[in-house]
Amino acid sequence: MPRLSGRRKDSASAQPEMSPLQIYIYLSLILGICAYTASGFFPVLTTLASLCILLYFIKNTGKQAVVLILLFIFGFYYGALKHDPSPNLQETKPPRETRFSGTIAGMPIKTEYGYLEPFSLSTPPLKGDVFINLPKPFGPGTFIEGNARVTLKAGHLNPGMHSGNTSLFLTPLGAVALSRNNSPGFIPDRLRWMLYSRFNEAFSGETAGFLSALIIGHRQYSDRLYRDYxxxxxxHLMSISGTHFGLFTILVFSFIRFSARALPYRWLIRLTGRISIDELATLLTLPLIVFYLLLSGVRIPALRSFIMINIFLLGLLIGRKGQWLYSILFALTVILLMDPSSAFTPSFQLSFAAVLSIGLTLEFAEKRLPLNRAGPFTGTLVKILLVTIGASAGTMPLVLYYFHRFPALGIVTNMVFTPLICFLILPAGIIGSLFYLLTGVFPLGGLFALLISKINHVVSFISSLEMISFTLPAFSAAVLMLIYATAGCMIMRKRKASLICFSVLAFSVIYTLPAYLAPGPRVVFLDVGQGDAA
Structure with missing residues (x-):
């Protein structure tokens, strides 16, 4: 018989689920790394939380708590060693006008004055986020030198902001000298530039912006379109995230697996003599996922999503279903060891919440729903819907916390548009992009333009309806943690802990709600950079 799964029958039950001690080992290191970063913003709360965590370890693990405490301390000091404060360009006091040289290091952003592009300075030797204003866009790897006017913009210091670095902007004065840097490091960005140019030549503004966001992770769509979505x-569909990597991986893996099963029986026997169909599908899926990562520019958010979703799915799809939590904790540890500060970025939290929710949803479905009795097509369709619902529900508190908007039909629209975009437009766009890079022809361009324009039109129409979205007042991070703590206790069936967490959450909401509803004067602080406002 051909081997369909990555596990043999005699070893199917030989994979025990993770023990509590294994989970505590990962959590102690992860929480230690996070504690250092959090202590810079919430020192008292972080200290109290750390003491509670250590006491919990001592109570539940006994003598083994010594190892967990040491791992927690190691994680804390590792975070301190990896801490790299952003260079303060204001302290260097660059001149208002200077001679400069450097290389364009990213994709252009269209502004009302021209194009803004990330820039890697060679001279003067300043470190930080540098951008150059140009009247027309140039591809990554273009070397530029000349004279420029220098402008500084201070960054934000709040946790969760997009950038805390001070940015330096260069505006060339007069003519500049151009040449091309042929370093291999610019190959991924050059591929993205080729697709960016093709999208803008062949499609209308909103369609080109949608494809650029979906395929190469470059935001150039209109504010109106983003607001409608x-x-x-x-x-989340307008920027490359764990949802894109996860659903694209599931689609490619399932398609290869289904195609292999449709082969003649003799071919199937020869093919699975040394390798199972699941293992073969995984090996054939990885090159396409890596190609998609290259198209995204290998930016940090996309790389985090790539690592997390693929380590998780790799263990899930090749037969280690009992240890999916091990896979996600391992991915989480790897990401934090690479960049400890990423734990407090919205993209990291949304990716982690989405993957964890997907795992819990699929585990619940396997235990409670008769998916094994359903046919291959029906079972796959049900899993797709469950993945969509799980990811939407798991990330909803974070979406409310960061964006302060509750979509009344959020789960319904995600069930309709997320599979449509991630299972139809995304794979067709990636395959079409690969075909274009190899042949210079983007297939089915007219069909793409028609389909995307119809989707955008439907989204804009539904978004224009009344009562489709509600603006919520901002709430504290403590309320967010209480929401997830209550959900976690309910999932683990801890009745007393669930009751306590829910009671504290309800009291917090009831206590603070009158402050938001009461009419009266309010103080608004305007965000005007580093100036003062009242």
Whole structure:
């Protein structure tokens, strides 16, 4: 018989689920790394939380708590060693005008004055986020030198902001000298530049912006289109995230697996003599996922999503279903060891919440729903819907916390548009992009333009309806943690802990709600950079 799964029958029950001690080992290191970063913003709360964690380890593990405490301390000091404070460009006091040289290091952003592009400075030797204003866009790897006017913009210091670095902007004065840097490091960005140019030549503005966001992870769509998607809870589709990598991986893996099963029996026997169909599908899926990562520019958010979703799915799809939590904790540890500060970025938290929710949803479905009795097509369709519902529900508290908007039809619209975009437009766009890079022809361009324009039109129409989205007042991080703590206790069936967490959460909401509803004067602090406002 051909081997369909990555596990043999005699070893199917030989894979025990993770023991509590194994989970505690990962959590102690992860929490230690996070504690250092959190202590810079919430020192008292972080200290109290750390003491509670250590006491919990001592109570539940006994003598083994010594190892967990040491791992927690190691994680804390590792975070301190990896801490790299952003260079303060204001302290260097660059001149208002200077001679400069450097290389364009990213994709252009269209502004009302021209194009803004990330820039890697060679001279003067300043470190930080540097951008150059140009009248027309140039591809990554273009070397530029000349004279420029220098402008500084201070960054934000709040946790969760997009950038805390001070940015330096260069505006060339007069003519500049151009040449091309042929370093291999610019190959991924050059591929993205080729697709960016093709999208803008062949498609209209909103269609080109949509494809650029979906395929190469470059945001150039209009604010109106983004606002329409956000009102329906679909804003995550406008930037490459764990949802894109996860659903694209599931689609490619399932298609290869289904195609292999359709082979003649003799071919199937020869093919699975040394390798199972699941293992073969995994090996054939990885090159396409890596190609998609290269198209995304290998930016940190996309790389985090790639690592997390693929380590998780690799263990899930090749037969280690009993240890999916091990896979996600391992991925989480790897990401934090690479960049400890990423734990407090929205993209990291949304990716982690989505993957964890997907795992819990699929585990619940396997235990409670008769998916094994359903046919291959029906079972796959049900799993796709469950993945969509699980990811939407798991990330909803974070979406409310960061964006302060509740989409009334968020789960419904995600069930309709997320599979449509991630299972139809995304794979067709990636395959079409690969075909274009190899042949210079983008197939089915007219069909792409028609389909995307219809989707955008439907999204805009639904978004224009009344009562489709509600603006919520900002709430504290403590409320967010209470929401997830209550959900976690309910999942683990801890009745007393669930009751306590829910009671504290309800009291917090009831106590603070009158402050938001009461009419009266309010103080608004304007965000005007580093100036003062009242």
């Amino acid at each position: 956000a009102r329906l809870g679909l804003a």
